[in-house]
Structure formats: structure tokens, C-alpha cells
Amino acid sequence: MRLKKSVKIVLGIIIVALLAGIVAILVLSQRVRMNPDGTVGNTAGNLNNDGRFCEYDGTVYFLNSFPGGGLFAMNPDETDFRRLNSLETRNILAGGSYLYYYHTGISYEDAGFSGALGMRTFQRCRLNGSNATSLTTKVVVTGQLVNNYLYFLTADNDKVSFSKMKIDNSDEVKLADYQINPACAENGIIYYNGTQGNHFLYALDTATDAPREIWRGNLWNPVLEGDYVYYMDVANDYRLCRYSRSQDVIQVLADERIECFNVGGGYVYYQTNGQDAALKCIGTDGSNPTVIAEGIYHNINMTSRYVYFQEFQDDTTIYHSPLGSSGYEVFQAAKDAAAQD
Numbered sequence: 518m519r520l521k522k523s524v525k526i527v528l529g530i531i532i533v534a535l536l537a538g539i540v541a542i543l544v545l546s547q548r549v550r551m552n553p554d555g556t557v558g559n560t561a562g563n564l565n566n567d568g569r570f571c572e573y574d575g576t577v578y579f580l581n582s583f584p585g586g587g588l589f590a591m592n593p594d595e596t597d598f599r600r601l602n603s604l605e606t607r608n609i610l611a612g613g614s615y616l617y618y619y620h621t622g623i624s625y626e627d628a629g630f631s632g633a634l635g636m637r638t639f640q641r642c643r644l645n646g647s648n649a650t651s652l653t654t655k656v657v658v659t660g661q662l663v664n665n666y667l668y669f670l671t672a673d674n675d676k677v678s679f680s681k682m683k684i685d686n687s688d689e690v691k692l693a694d695y696q697i698n699p700a701c702a703e704n705g706i707i708y709y710n711g712t713q714g715n716h717f718l719y720a721l722d723t724a725t726d727a728p729r730e731i732w733r734g735n736l737w738n739p740v741l742e743g744d745y746v747y748y749m750d751v752a753n754d755y756r757l758c759r760y761s762r763s764q765d766v767i768q769v770l771a772d773e774r775i776e777c778f779n780v781g782g783g784y785v786y787y788q789t790n791g792q793d794a795a796l797k798c799i800g801t802d803g804s805n806p807t808v809i810a811e812g813i814y815h816n817i818n819m820t821s822r823y824v825y826f827q828e829f830q831d832d833t834t835i836y837h838s839p840l841g842s843s844g845y846e847v848f849q850a851a852k853d854a855a856a857q858d
Contacts, residue, residue: 549641549685550614551665554705558610558617558662561701561740562779563818568618568659570818570825573611576644577820579851580606582833586855587625588618588646593822595837598854601646608639610662615684617641617667619657625855639669641684652686661699661707663723668692668699668707681726692726701739708746710736716751718760734760734767740780742801747780757787759801770803781819782840786826788814796826798841807843810836 559571570579572593578601581589587603603626606618622637639657642649655671655678662668666681666688679693696712699721707721708731718732718739736748737755744763747770749755757771757778771787778787786798786809796814798807813829814836823837825848835852838845 552613552662552684554664556612556662556664557702558612558660558667559608559700560779560781560819561738562781564608564659564661564700565698565738565740566777566779566815566817568608568610568818569606569816570820571609571611571616572820578609578611578616579818579825580609581851581855582827582835583852583855584833585625585857586851588616589851589854590644590646591851591854593820595823595848595850598850600854601642602649608657608660610660610667611644612662613684614643615641616644616646617652617660617662617684619660639667641686650686652682659698659700661702663699663702663707664705666723668702668723670697670699681723690726697721698738701741703741708739708741710739710748718746732760732762736760738778740778742780745801747778747785747801749775749778757785768803770799771797771806776813777815777817779817779819779824782821784824784840786817786819786824788817798824798843809838809843810845 559568563570576590577593578590581587588601588606590599590601591597603624605621605623608619610617619639622635638651639653640649640651658670658672660667660669665684668681671678677696678691679697680691682689698709699707701708705723709719711717711719716735717730718734719728720731721728735752737751738749740747744761745759747759750758754774757775759768759770774790776788776790778785783801784798785801788796794813795808796810798809814826815829816827818825823839825835825837827835835848836845837848
């Protein structure tokens with residue numbers, strides 16, 4: 518009798534221990550892992566162009582906007598396509614164990630591009646697309662991941678708000694009630710152009726959330742590359758320039774009005790305006806100007822090997838071109854991947 522009672526006690530202890538272990542595993546699996554120092558979610562150039570592509574740790578995450586598409590992953594050489602979900606996404610960020618993106622409320626599932634409408638939300642998911650969690654239902658104009666915080670510019674009717682939120686959806690703090698674009702970030706610092714009475718270059722130290730003036734230029738959409746700040750020159754009809762921080766010198770790269778640009782891999786891609794509108798490419802020093810495509814294009818996104826862009830008023834077809842190449846074509850492999858079940 519005592520033996521049976523002892524066996525029952527031992528079994529009870531084992532069951533309790535197993536249950537405790539299962540609960541601990543579940544709790545740990547749901548705990549959001551923090552990021553290493555220096556984490557930045559995407560490049561400024563990509564985010565200023567709708568953030569449709571994001572390269573991280575040997576993988577490119579992107580919005581496959583062809584019919585039947587959604588959020589996809591692939592290798593930088595455009596092989597091994599994987600569907601992560603069927604959502605139309607923007608502002609894709611990656612860092613540590615997670616992806617972050619703004620879901621516009623449209624799903625490509627079952628009905629192509631005109632899929633069912635749902636709630637717009639900014640989401641966090643694992644790198645394989647699983648465990649998606651809504652972080653905010655506010656309309657995100659642009660956002661950036663810096664270390665363990667997401668910095669958002671959100672819009673509510675005619676009001677904008679600049680805030681930060683920890684990646685585990687805690688510690689949300691409003692930082693400003695005016696426009697701050699957090700796209701350009703490096704080493705824990707967000708660089709942005711002023712919008713309150715001037716267009717100077719400012720730096721926001723994310724350790725203290727304290728801003729400071731960097732340079733009294735007249736710029737828009739700054740992008741940092743080494744010593745240089747690439748930008749649109751507001752005072753001179755939005756021509757393309759770069760500013761050397763060490764030498765305090767401005768260099769004009771394209772003396773014509775531009776609509777958007779991106780920098781990476783030793784190249785600058787930009788869209789000109791006017792009668793001879795075209796997508797062009799130059800070296801980061803302004804050398805070797807090349808016309809890539811005549812007409813009006815936007816959503817210029819870059820990875821380590823390709824530039825991707827779309828024709829104005831056609832946000833379905835994706836074109837691509839190897840960096841430095843003068844030719845381009847439809848991104849057929851993505852179109853074929855989108856069509857697969």
C-alpha cells in the first residue's frame with residue numbers, strides 16, 4: 518500500500534514538473550527576443566521609396582505585387598522564392614528574429630490584387646512569416662527599426678504624430694506632433710530634415726530621444742553613405758546633391774528636378790521630371806550618367822545585387838535591373854512565383 522502511494526506521489530511530481538516545463542517553454546516561445554546593438558531595419562533609400570524590399574542576413578524580403586502575390590522572401594540572386602503571407606505590405610523592416618511591416622488591409626489571397634479588405638495594421642512576425650502580431654492600427658506613413666524600438670510617423674486625418682514603441686509592443690511614447698521622417702538611421706542616431714520653419718539636417722539620439730542640429734542645409738529625404746549625405750536640394754528645385762560632413766562641401770550630382778532617389782552599392786538611381794522624364798543611374802560621385810528607362814517610375818528599391826522599380830500609376834508590375842546595368846526587364850521570376858498556389 519505504501520509502495521503504491523509512493524509511486525503515485527512520484528508520478529504526481531513528474532506530471533507537475535512536465536506541466537511546469539511545458540508552461541515555461543510556451544512562455545519563452547512567446548517572449549520577444551531583443552535585438553543586437555546597431556540594428557537598423559532597412560535602408561533610408563528603400564523606406565523613402567515605399568519600403569517594398571528589405572535585405573537582411575542573406576535574405577531579401579519583398580512585396581510581390583504581381584497578381585496572386587503578397588509578402589515573399591528570396592535569395593539576393595533571385596532564387597528560392599518563399600511566400601510568407603498573402604498580404605499587401607509596405608515599409609518592410611527586418612532585425613534580429615523578426616520582420617515588421619505595414620499591412621494596407623488588402624489581401625492577394627484567392628482574388629488576386631482585388632482581394633478582400635481587412636484592417637490596416639503594423640505587424641511583427643518571425644522571419645518565416647509565422648506568429649504575426651498587430652502592434653498598432655494607426656496609419657503608418659513611414660517607420661524605422663533602431664535597436665529595440667520602432668520609430669513611427671503616423672497619420673490620423675490631418676494630424677501627424679511621431680512616436681516610438683518597443684518591439685514587444687510596450688513603452689510607447691509620443692515624441693513630436695509634427696513630421697519627422699525616421700528612415701535614415703545609423704549607429705543609434707536618426708538623421709532627418711526639419712519641417713518646422715526650416716529644412717536643416719537634424720540628428721535624434723535614440724539613447725536619449727534628444728534632437729540636435731547638424732547642418733544648416735536646405736534638404737529633403739537625407740540618405741547617409743559614409744561621409745556623405747545625399748539629398749534633394751529644396752532651394753534649387755529639388756536637384757540631387759551630396760554633402761561631405763568632414764569637408765563641409767556640397768556637390769551637385771544632377772542639376773535637374775528629381776522626384777525620388779536611392780543610394781547603394783556604389784550607385785545612385787533617381788527619377789527626373791519634365792518633358793524628358795527618365796529613370797537614371799550615376800556613380801555615387803556623379804560619374805557615368807546612364808538612362809535606365811524613359812518615362813516616369815517610382816518605388817525605387819535596392820538590394821545588394823539589383824534595383825527594383827515600378828512605372829508610375831502601375832503598382833502591380835515590378836521591373837528589375839542588375840546594379841550598374843543599363844538594361845531592365847519585367848521581374849518574371851516573381852510574377853511566376855506569385856501565380857503559384
